[in-house]
Amino acid sequence: KQYQIEQKAYEDIFNESMTxxxxxxxxATLRDYLVQNYNMDINLNLIAGSxxxxxxxxxxxxxxxYQMSPLKFxxxxxxxxxxxYLSHNPELSVKQVGEMIGYQDQGYFSRLFKEQVGKSPMAYxxxxxxxxxxxxxxxxxxxVSEIAYEVGYEDPNYFIREFKSA
Numbered sequence: 707k708q709y710q711i712e713q714k715a716y717e718d719i720f721n722e723s724m725t726x727x728x729x730x731x732x733x734a735t736l737r738d739y740l741v742q743n744y745n746m747d748i749n750l751n752l753i754a755g756s757x758x759x760x761x762x763x764x765x766x767x768x769x770x771x772y773q774m775s776p777l778k779f780x781x782x783x784x785x786x787x788x789x790x791y792l793s794h795n796p797e798l799s800v801k802q803v804g805e806m807i808g809y810q811d812q813g814y815f816s817r818l819f820k821e822q823v824g825k826s827p828m829a830y831x832x833x834x835x836x837x838x839x840x841x842x843x844x845x846x847x848x849x850v851s852e853i854a855y856e857v858g859y860e861d862p863n864y865f866i867r868e869f870k871s872a
Contacts, residue, residue, distance in 0.1 A: 720736075720739075720753045720754075720756045720757050729767040729770070729771070730767075730771055732757075732764075732767055733767050733768045733770070736753070736764065736768055736776060737768070737772060737779070739753075740776060740779055740780050741783065744780055744783045744784055744787065744807065744808060745787075745807050745808040746808060747808065748780060748808075750764065750765070750776055765777075781822065782822075784808055784809070785807075785818070785819060787806075787807050788803050788804070788819060788827070789823070791803045791806060791807070792827060792830055792831055792834070793834055796831075796858055800815070800816060800828065803815075803827065815827075832868070832872075835857040835858055835859070836868065836872045838857050839853050839854070839856075839857045840869075842857075850862060850865070853865075854866075
């Protein structure tokens with residue numbers, strides 16, 4: 707039953723009439739769909755099936771157009787959005803950010819983030835805080851304690867230790 711519901715959702719956009727389009731148009735439609743629905747559970751098998759294509763053929767035409775697979779494209783989109791959320795929404799937890807971009811498993815999201823970005827989400831947040839603090843220390847007349855609080859550290863002494871070790 708769930709499979710039929712998901713299949714119907716894709717058929718509204720990706721259907722047999724779509725196959726009359728050029729491969730470039732199909733790839734562009736898929737790309738637009740991925741951009742608009744990056745945070746949803748996307749099933750390339752169902753998308754391809756609704757057009758009577760194989761997933762490998764759909765991947766091939768997408769890759770020819772965008773030099774990456776649809777999976778790599780969506781992963782890059784999701785991680786880019788995760789970096790944005792982590793940078794601009796300090797009130798969100800790593801778990802919340804993962805869920806917002808389409809990863810329900812926090813462990814998987816954290817491993818993927820570290821693999822692709824080179825550091826864990828928590829290390830990424832820490833680096834952002836310390837970089838922001840360093841900039842503020844250079845240009846502001848605020849105390850270290852004030853800057854520590856502004857970048858999210860409750861304890862200025864802990865902030866100083868973190869800053870020195872970075």
